Amino acid sequence: QKEVEQNSGPLSVPEGAIASLNCTYSDRGSQSFFWYRQYSGKSPELIMFIYSNGDKEDGRFTAQLNKASQYVSLLIRDSQPSDSATYLCAGNSGGSNYKLTFGKGTLLTVNP
Amino acid sequence: EAGVAQSPRYKIIEKRQSVAFWCNPISGHATLYWYQQILGQGPKLLIQFQNNGVVDDSQLPKDRFSAERLKGVDSTLKIQPAKLEDSAVYLCASSSGTPNQPQHFGDGTRLSIL
Numbered sequence: 186q187k188e189v190e191q192n193s194g195p196l197s198v199p200e201g202a203i204a205s206l207n208c209t210y211s212d213r214g215s216q217s218f219f220w221y222r223q224y225s226g227k228s229p230e231l232i233m234f235i236y237s238n239g240d241k242e243d244g245r246f247t248a249q250l251n252k253a254s255q256y257v258s259l260l261i262r263d264s265q266p267s268d269s270a271t272y273l274c275a276g277n278s279g280g281s282n283y284k285l286t287f288g289k290g291t292l293l294t295v296n297p
Numbered sequence: 298e299a300g301v302a303q304s305p306r307y308k309i310i311e312k313r314q315s316v317a318f319w320c321n322p323i324s325g326h327a328t329l330y331w332y333q334q335i336l337g338q339g340p341k342l343l344i345q346f347q348n349n350g351v352v353d354d355s356q357l358p359k360d361r362f363s364a365e366r367l368k369g370v371d372s373t374l375k376i377q378p379a380k381l382e383d384s385a386v387y388l389c390a391s392s393s394g395t396p397n398q399p400q401h402f403g404d405g406t407r408l409s410i411l
Contacts (some may be wrong), residue, residue, distance in 0.1 A: 189339075217397045228388055230401040231339065236397050246365070273339050283328070284353055285400060287339030 188213040189276050191288035199296050204261040206291050210272030211255070215276040218257045219285065220248060223271045232259070232272075264295040299324065301403035309409045314379035318406045321370070322391030328352075330400060331364055331374050332388040341386055346372060347394060353408050376408075384410045 188211045198204045208218070217236035221229035233250040235241045235257070247260040257276075261268055271290040279282045303320040310316050322329050327348050332340035343362065345353040349369040357364070361380070366372040376383055390400040404406050 209356070219399055221402075228405050231401070232401045234397065234399055273341075281397075283392070283394065283396065284342060284345065285330075287341070290341045 187215075187276075187278060187286050189273050189286050189288040190277075191291050193273075193291060195292040195294060197296060198264050199295045200264060200266060202264050202295075204264045204268065204293055206259040206272050206274070208257040208259075208288055210257065210276045211285075212276060212278055212286070212290065213252075213255065215278060215286075216293055217277040218248070218250060219275045219277070220246075220259045221273040221275065222268075223273055223290065224278050225270075228259070229273055236277075240249060243287055261293075264293075266297050269293060269295050298347060301389055301391050303402055303403035303406055305406055307407050307409075309411065310379055311411050312381055313378040315374045315375065316372050316408065318387050318389075318408075320374070320389030320403060321371045322372075322389070323401055325367070326391035326393055326401075328392045328394035328400075329331065329366055329372050329374070330390040330392075332390065334386045334388055334405070336385075343374070379408075379410050384408060399402050 219234040220232040223229045235250045241248045245262045249258045273290045274288040275285040329346045331343045334340045346366040364374045378400045386405040388405045389403045
């Protein structure tokens, strides 16, 4: 069964620190990966996606993908209290239907 | 651009009753997804439509859940009869269906079964 595993946390960091969120996946056929942020009681909101090995940066966020190790990560620099949320990692299974498999999410708390 | 619209936002029913949820995807998005998200879990795909055809319904409990997407735009998801374990948030998402394009989620329907 294709799985996406996330460190369940909760993860707590002080304001201004770097938050590191990690994800591993079992399906070597996965082609692209998505990070979603979900505030309590709200729907998932796309942060960024990555499909090439290496790093992808967008403002304070950096996604890293290592297909050989089947590992994806999200770094949040200069963490703010407003970043406090659950972060969901999702892998695209490829094929013709682009089905996403989600991890359980990591709860991040940024303390002022 | 208008986002994915869902209704109702909340629904409370008793077990063995029926319930229906509605979703209107982002205009032009060919692919529509229904997810079930139980508290503390990530979303689990129930069914995926490409236009008005079903692409994947392997995790849909077909003895009680049904979904349709007539005319390839709006979609409804129905549960009949509901069980206690169906208490969850039901999320609708849509995407253009092209490679590596993200799915965009609606606000969801929070279902409570008494």
